[in-house]
Amino acid sequence: MFEAVVTLCLSLADDLCRDVLLPGYEAPSAAACSEKLADTAPDIARFDGLTAKGDATCLPAGAALEVNEVAPGLFVHAGVVQEPDAANGGDVANLGFVISSTGVAVIDTGSTRAVGEGLWRAIRARTDLPVTHVILTHMHPDHVLGVSVFADAGAEVVGHEALPRALADRRENYLESLERLVGAGSFIGTDTRAVTLPVTGTVPLDLGDRVLELTAWPPAHTGTDLTVLDRDSGVMFAGDLVFDRHTPALDGSLLGWQGVMARLTDLDLTGIVPGHGAARLDWPEGAAPMVRYLDTLARDTRAAISAGQRLGDAIQVIAQGERDAWELFDAYNPRNATVAFTELEWE
Known part of the structure; x- marks a missing residue:
């Protein structure tokens, strides 16, 4: 399989460049790919602020993300349980896609366009049907910043009704922080895209022979949480409403x-795809560690407030009993304790 790429650089004088995938030009031969490029010139202008080093060209397809088929037609890529950095390239979140008879719906896209390109290749290795929708489960950058490759291919961008404002408010900070973490070269071509299909309440997304049930939740993990239930399999993509490890x-x-x-x-599900960790968890037993952690966080926070502890002292003890049950505990638990303390002190 061949694909079209264009070499984009931060500037002509800069050696920080990356071959950026141009979706939609895939073909079994270089000649067929080149014919597609000749028929429809790619819009390089969408890569604002970057410089193209030469014209688009056709190369053998790059590396695809590894995915597991966790239910018929439902595929999940499990990111590593790490903070984004140059070594992992920001591939730290669980991503997925659902193949129907008429098209493909993508659920979350990774921390960079490069990660999104790897997911695009995984899809193309399994079907040539169009990617019709890309669904973002919440606003955090490790789930949304690979969206451009799918939006550029014509997919509707779907998210919680509050997602457009949340991304607008945080976009610059997200782009700056993730570029710093993964490296400027790996980050080339990465940007957000506008939500074209906002979701309120629970709505069906008809993909022809299968229906996805989208639910926008009230503030929980974030203020923009959206779940995706595949009615055929009974498997739900929970985004970061559910963590594993x-x-x-x-x-x-x-x-x-x-x-x-x-x-x-309380839902009758056959399984759930968490935002991080395993590709699929049994349900509801897969919820037990999450429920326990949140209950411990609440109980310990209330105890600290009742004892008159200051915030700085309280975060040293809140939920410490959970330390051995989770990875990246020291990076996230103090933040959680701070948010919990701020919320519960006004109960």
Whole structure:
């Protein structure tokens, strides 16, 4: 398989360049790929602020992300449980896609366009059907910053009704922080894209022979959480409403998150795809560590507030009993304790 790429650089005088995938030109031969390029010239102008080093060309397809088929037609890539850095290239979140008879729906896209390109190649290795929708489960950059490759291919960008404002407010900070973490060269071509299909409440997304049920939740992990239930298989993409191994990250409401988890565990699901960790968890037993952590966080925070502890002292003890159950605990638990303390001190 061959694909079209263009070499983009930060500037003509800069040696920081990357071959950026141009979706939609895939073909079994270089000649066929080149014919597609000749028929429809790619829009390089969309890569604002970057310089093209030569024209688009056709090369053998690059590396695809590894995916597991966790249910018929439902594929998941499990990112590493690490902080984004140059070594892992920002491939730290679980991503997926659903193949129907008429097209493909992508769920989350990774920390960079390069990660999104790897997911695009994984899709193209399995089907040549169009990618019709890219669904973003929440605003965090490790789930949304690979979106451009799919949006550039014509996919509708789907998200919680609050996602457009949240991304607009945080875009510059997200781009700056992720570029610093993974490296400027690896980050080339990465940007957000506008949400074209905002979701309120619960709505069906008809993909022809299968339907995805999209639910926008009240503030919990964040204020933009969206789940995707594949009605055919009974498997739900939970985004970061559910963590596995990776310490949960509270960026919304602790009480809201506990309430959402209670509702999720009541659902009749065959399995769930967490935002980090395993590709698929059994349900509801897969919820037990998350529920326990949130309950411990709330209980210990209330105890610290009741004892009159200052925030700086409280975060040293809140939820410390959970330390051995989670990875990246020291990076995330102090933040969670701070958010929880700030919320619960006003109960």
